Amino acid sequence: MIDFTLTDKQLEIQAKYRDFTKRWITPNALxxxxxxxxxxxxxxxxxxxGIMNGPLPTQFGxxxxxxxxxxxxxxxxxAGCIGIGIGIEANTLALTPLLLVANEWQQKEFYGRIHEEKGVAAYALTEPNAGSDVQGIKSTAIKHGDKYILNGHKRFITNAEVSxxxxxFALTDPERGSRSLSAFIVPTNSPGVEIKPHLMKMGQRASVQxxxxxxxxxxxxxxxxxxxxxxxxxxxxxxDRTRNGVGALALGxxxxxxxxxxxxxxNRIQFGKPIAAQQAIAFMLADIDVLIETSRLLVYRSAHAYDAGLKEASKLSAMAKLYASDSAMKVATDAVQIMGGDGYSRDFMVEKIMRDVKLNQIYEGTNQVQRVVISKSILK
Ligand SMILES: Cc1cc2nc3c(=O)[nH]c(=O)nc-3n(C[C@H](O)[C@H](O)[C@H](O)COP(=O)(O)OP(=O)(O)OC[C@H]3O[C@@H](n4cnc5c(N)ncnc54)[C@H](O)[C@@H]3O)c2cc1C
Structure with missing residues (x-):
């Protein structure tokens, strides 16, 4: 039996985040x-x-x-602003490795620190020569006694300057290349960490890289x-865990x-009647609504597969990210078109959304890379 009804707890979460978005995110988005x-x-x-750090264990806030x-x-x-949403969600990206593999001391220490400081964390994987190709990472962390000495160059790191x-991620044995890739927690105020001014970009400008x-x-x-x-x-x-969220943000x-x-x-009257009465516009709205419903289905299906520990969860998270972000790009472009000159102006949110959702097709693996993940999974 398949039931698409949200549980009371899920409805409560939806209402809580909707209310927060209405009071804090939408009014601050522009x-x-x-x-x-x-x-x-x-x-x-x-x-x-209680909006931050959704997936963190409750004993750590x-x-x-x-x-x-x-x-x-x-x-x-x-639904309020992906840029602000990413400021909140990038914490989840940075903390997910802790959720996956941290020992007890690390959980207490780092979750504790973030919660106490009401701070944010950053996830530093990408390098100038290692974007889609993560195996091209060149940063090194070489062990000397009870320390690693970290050298290297990262870019596009969300939240870095405020983290x-x-x-x-760095290599502990450069001769073994990506087989020695290892993950570390690095306090941002450590001596030797140089952070450059943040990138100026097209959309999601409330989020810094x-x-x-x-x-x-x-x-x-x-x-x-x-x-x-x-x-x-x-x-x-x-x-595998966070791509679903990229799809969900795009869906919103x-x-x-x-x-x-x-x-x-x-409400817009042209030729004596609302433009929605023109079949050309009504059909665009119908197609948009189909994309939103199907994106939500895939986001929920992928999340359910992950929670249930299903084998196809990795493929489905790539599908959810790919489909929901490609759909959002089409929806935003058509929304601008439906609103004509007003859609293109900064007076309405659709212009900003069109700039914002473009990025969901690029980060956490471009949508071409999602197709690589999906095709590898179905052809192996
Ligand atoms: C705003 C923003 C925030 C980001 N936040 C973070 C972050 O917090 N942490 C982090 O580590 N990284 C972050 N990134 C990096 C992001 O994940 C990379 O930009 C992304 O993975 C693509 O890498 P690239 O930009 O180097 O593009 P490239 O890898 O150079 O790709 C360029 C083009 O080639 C295509 N391409 C590459 N390889 C293939 C292939 N095998 N098959 C088909 N097409 C291919 C790509 O799809 C793309 O269209 C962020 C990036 C941006 C722009």
Whole structure:
């Protein structure tokens, strides 16, 4: 029996995040898009209202959310502003390796620190020559006694300049290449961490990204996550869990674009009647609604597969990210079209959403890379 009815707990999560988005994210979305600054006041409020760190264990101040609960929450954040939503959700990306492999001391220490400081964390994987090709990573962390000495260059790292610590991927034995890729927790204020000014970009401007240079940074050996050489697996398993959220954020933004364009089309009179009465516009709205419904189905299906520990969860998370973000791009572009010149102006949210959702097709593995993941899974 398949039941698509949300449980009371899921409805409660949806209502809580919808209400927070209405009060804190939607009213601040255009402001932080314009400022291109990390939205600290919103993140502080999110901490106060139990919105941050959804999947963290409850004993460390999180909500202990399953993936389906996290997806319901992320759709609501995305409905307000993906940029602000990513400021909140990138914490989840950075902390997921801890969820997967951290020992008891690491959990207490790092979850504790983030919660106490009401801070954010960053996930530092990408390098100038290692974007889609994670195996091209060149940063090194060489063991000397009870420390690793970290050197290297990362870029596009979300939240870096505002983070308490970063989850950093580096090679412990460069001769063994990516087979020695390992994950570490690196406090951002460690001597030798150089963070460049944040990137100026097209959309999701409330979320900040930096280039980072590590110059002989000393990292205590106790900060190694899992074992040496497990880094590639940790990175891929992290994405299996977080890609669904990228799809859910895109879905939320698509929903807002659709609702804005639909209401506009019902009220905008041209040729003596609402433009929604023209079949060309009505059919565009119908197609948009189909994309939103099908995106939600795939996001929920993928989250359910992960929570149930199904073998196809990895493939489905790639599908959910790919489909929901491609759909959101089409929805946003059509919403702008339906609203004509007003859609293209900064007076309405659809212009911003069109810029924002483009990025969901790129980060956490481009949509071409999702197709690589899916095709490998079905052809192996
Ligand atoms: C705003 C933003 C935030 C980000 N946040 C983070 C973060 O927090 N942490 C982090 O580690 N990284 C982050 N990234 C990095 C992001 O994950 C990479 O940008 C992404 O994986 C693509 O890498 P690239 O930009 O180097 O593109 P490239 O890998 O150079 O790809 C360029 C093009 O080639 C295509 N391509 C490459 N290889 C293949 C292939 N095998 N088959 C088909 N097509 C291919 C790609 O799909 C793309 O269209 C962020 C990026 C941005 C822009």
């Amino acid at each position: 402001k932080f898009d314009e400022l291109a600054e990390f939205p600290w006041p919103v993140v502080k409020a999110a901490y106060e209202e 999180g909500n202990g959310y399953s993936l389906i609960e996290g997806a319901i929450a992320a759709e609501e954040l995305g 308490t610590f970063m989850t950093v 930096n280039e980072i240079i590590f110059h002989d940074v000393e990292v205590p050996a106790t900060h190694l996550l899992g074992r040496e050489g497990e880094g590639f697996l940790i990175a891929m398993k992290t994405f 933004a698509a929903r807002t674009a659709y609702e804005t364009a639909r209401d506009w089309a019902k």
